[in-house]
Amino acid sequence: MSLFIQLTLTGLTNGAILALAALGFVLIYKSSDVLNFAQGEFLLVGAYVIFAMVAQIGLSWPIGLLLTVLVSIALGVIIERLVLRPLIGEPVISVIMVTIGLSSLLRAMVSAIWGNQPKAFPPFIASYPVRVLGATVGADRLWAIAIAVVMLGAFSFFFRRAREGIAMRAVADDQLAALSMGISVKRIFAWAWAIAAVTAAFGGAILANIVGVSGDLSGFGLRVFPVVILGGLDSIPGAIIGGVIIGLLEAYTGGYIGQGLNQVLPFVILIFILMIRPYGLMGQEIIERV
Amino acid sequence: MESGIFHTTYRADMVLRRTHAQKARIVLLVAFVLAFPFFASRYGLTLANQVGIATIGAIGLNILVGYTGQISLGQGGFMAVGAYTAGILTARLGMPWYASTLVACLVTALVGAIFGIPSLRLKGLYLAIATLAAQEIIIWVVTHWEVVTGGVDALVVPNPMLFGVQMNTDFRFYWVVWGLAGLTALFTVNLFRTRYGRAFIAIRDQDIAAQVMGVDLFRYKLLAFAISSFFVGLAGALIAHYRNIVTWERFTIDVSVLYLAMIIIGGLGSVSGSFFGAAFMTLLPAALTNMSRALKNSIPVIDAVIPFIQQATFGLVIILFLIFEPEGLRKMWQDLKDYFRLWPFSY
Numbered sequence: 001m002s003l004f005i006q007l008t009l010t011g012l013t014n015g016a017i018l019a020l021a022a023l024g025f026v027l028i029y030k031s032s033d034v035l036n037f038a039q040g041e042f043l044l045v046g047a048y049v050i051f052a053m054v055a056q057i058g059l060s061w062p063i064g065l066l067l068t069v070l071v072s073i074a075l076g077v078i079i080e081r082l083v084l085r086p087l088i089g090e091p092v093i094s095v096i097m098v099t100i101g102l103s104s105l106l107r108a109m110v111s112a113i114w115g116n117q118p119k120a121f122p123p124f125i126a127s128y129p130v131r132v133l134g135a136t137v138g139a140d141r142l143w144a145i146a147i148a149v150v151m152l153g154a155f156s157f158f159f160r161r162a163r164e165g166i167a168m169r170a171v172a173d174d175q176l177a178a179l180s181m182g183i184s185v186k187r188i189f190a191w192a193w194a195i196a197a198v199t200a201a202f203g204g205a206i207l208a209n210i211v212g213v214s215g216d217l218s219g220f221g222l223r224v225f226p227v228v229i230l231g232g233l234d235s236i237p238g239a240i241i242g243g244v245i246i247g248l249l250e251a252y253t254g255g256y257i258g259q260g261l262n263q264v265l266p267f268v269i270l271i272f273i274l275m276i277r278p279y280g281l282m283g284q285e286i287i288e289r290v
Numbered sequence: 291m292e293s294g295i296f297h298t299t300y301r302a303d304m305v306l307r308r309t310h311a312q313k314a315r316i317v318l319l320v321a322f323v324l325a326f327p328f329f330a331s332r333y334g335l336t337l338a339n340q341v342g343i344a345t346i347g348a349i350g351l352n353i354l355v356g357y358t359g360q361i362s363l364g365q366g367g368f369m370a371v372g373a374y375t376a377g378i379l380t381a382r383l384g385m386p387w388y389a390s391t392l393v394a395c396l397v398t399a400l401v402g403a404i405f406g407i408p409s410l411r412l413k414g415l416y417l418a419i420a421t422l423a424a425q426e427i428i429i430w431v432v433t434h435w436e437v438v439t440g441g442v443d444a445l446v447v448p449n450p451m452l453f454g455v456q457m458n459t460d461f462r463f464y465w466v467v468w469g470l471a472g473l474t475a476l477f478t479v480n481l482f483r484t485r486y487g488r489a490f491i492a493i494r495d496q497d498i499a500a501q502v503m504g505v506d507l508f509r510y511k512l513l514a515f516a517i518s519s520f521f522v523g524l525a526g527a528l529i530a531h532y533r534n535i536v537t538w539e540r541f542t543i544d545v546s547v548l549y550l551a552m553i554i555i556g557g558l559g560s561v562s563g564s565f566f567g568a569a570f571m572t573l574l575p576a577a578l579t580n581m582s583r584a585l586k587n588s589i590p591v592i593d594a595v596i597p598f599i600q601q602a603t604f605g606l607v608i609i610l611f612l613i614f615e616p617e618g619l620r621k622m623w624q625d626l627k628d629y630f631r632l633w634p635f636s637y
Contacts, residue, residue, distance in 0.1 A: 090612070090616060092418075093361050093554070094554070094616055096415070096418055098613075100551075101551075101606070101609040101612070103605070105602055106605075108600075109598075111597075112598040225419050225422060225423075263426075264426060267427055270423045271408060274411070274412055274423075275407075278416055
């Protein structure tokens with residue numbers, strides 16, 4: 001029983017981080033139809049920037065976090081402006097490839113600046129053991145879940161109530177209609193990339209707090225795909241639910257069956273979901289007309 | 291002064307090499323390929339063999355992605371199937387290398403067709419993700435099915451022998467690789483003059499319209515996956531026999547990305563583009579490594595940073611090509627030919 005609770009909490013933590021990464025992913029896909037293969041690298045860059053701010057420059061946590069958010073916004077906007085905008089209207093494969101090229105470039109830049117050695121992360125959440133329902137878990141994991149929930153709640157609120165959030169949903173729904181209502185689609189694309197970079201940076205910071213910073217963090221990018229397909233590529237609640245489901249499944253198969261099955265299971269699920277329900281649990285079914 | 295090439299019969303339209311210049315170029319190319327090993331250094335031959343294997347793999351991927359329009363991120367996985375099948379059959383069952391290569395191609399074609407099944411319902415982004423899953427699943431099976439593949443340990447493959455002669459020296463394998471590359475190119479060029487190839491192109495351009503015209507989508511998509519995987523498996527099998535060693539690290543998602551980069555930089559839907567891309571993406575890292583060796587004395591830190599430079603260049607080259615020359619090296623070559631055809635009065 002205590003193993004079950006431990007695995008559940010581990011799964012929820014991973015699921016929360018996956019959901020944060022998936023949120024940015026879905027946002028970019030929803031507003032601009034771009035599948036961002038560099039999402040894992042956004043996570044990586046975010047984690048390293050916050051590492052640099054706090055551990056290398058020696059800023060305090062709140063200021064470091066704030067600066068990281070600003071850097072992430074700049075990164076997202078610059079990438080959208082320089083790399084993605086020239087490719088508007090190009091075939092799907094070109095857009096996929098350009099984000100893959102971007103991921104390679106970002107990874108190279110990170111390892112050129114900070115090297116390849118994994119580094120200990122100065123914990124901003126202390127990791128003392130906590131007993132929950134008979135199981136022992138690190139407090140950092142509980143905090144990670146709490147932070148992710150707050151972040152996801154804040155973004156859900158943003159999309160429902162804030163002016164920019166509503167504008168983003170309008171662009172996602174119909175670009176032409178949004179344009180004629182006076183919404184700048186270009187600005188919304190920039191917003192989408194900026195928010196994606198910020199949510200990924202938060203995911204990276206939480207992840208780094210648990211496992212430390214290293215180049216392996218970008219591997220999280222591939223794990224986002226099962227999440228977004230399960231939840232539906234264009235659904236924000238779907239990203240959250242998908243993240244939690246995949247996180248829990250990985251933890252349970254890892255804990256009860258082992259054999260590295262937890263690495264491959266999400267992809268097997270992915271193929272099944274694609275065969276049965278390609279638009280995912282909460283995604284919108286698109287009917288193609290010639 | 292010519293203004294273009296105009297055909298008056300269907301027969302002339304179907305001819306592969308139309309002008310004298312094209313015929314002359316193909317003769318020169320074949321002569322160069324035949325003469326190359328006699329004056330090249332050993333290092334040059336190694337590079338040539340790598341380019342040849344990459345060309346076969348890139349043509350295979352191009353059949354699927356460039357001609358049929360089905361995006362695949364499973365290239366690395368399919369190559370692993372080819373390499374491991376060939377390696378296991380030769381190392382464990384003592385099958386001759388040419389036989390195991392053929393079986394490996396057929397097995398890879400089958401596996402490719404199986405993972406092509408989702409393509410019936412999926413296209414574009416979704417298919418890319420499905421093939422990404424194929425990649426991850428294949429590599430997982432390779433690393434965990436220890437009884438057969440040896441798991442994460444390297445699989446050692448005996449030297450390929452033909453009439454008592456060891457074939458995988460750089461010089462001898464050159465003939466194997468480039469002979470097969472030539473056959474692959476010839477097959478592919480001709481494939482797209484047949485009913486099957488035309489059906490592939492129709493599916494790429496508008497799948498629903500193709501279906502209305504009587505193209506059985508499911509059958510032709512699976513066939514495209516199978517033919518493409520056949521050549522990808524060939525490339526994998528050749529790696530196994532050339533290197534004597536098969537490890538899963540050679541077939542990760544990075545390989546899938548590398549091959550996609552090759553055909554995009556070379557030119558989608560083009561056999562010559564596949565070759566240009568394969569050569570460019572194989573020679574670029576080699577050139578960077580050589581440059582770093584040359585600069586070692588003046589800039590001592592270059593050894594440490596060269597992996598980052600290679601990775602950054604890889605990303606940058608993809609981005610710059612997609613932004614400035616989305617049709618790739620093939621288009622540049624075409625522009626160059628056009629410029630000199632009309633020179634000095636090009637407009």
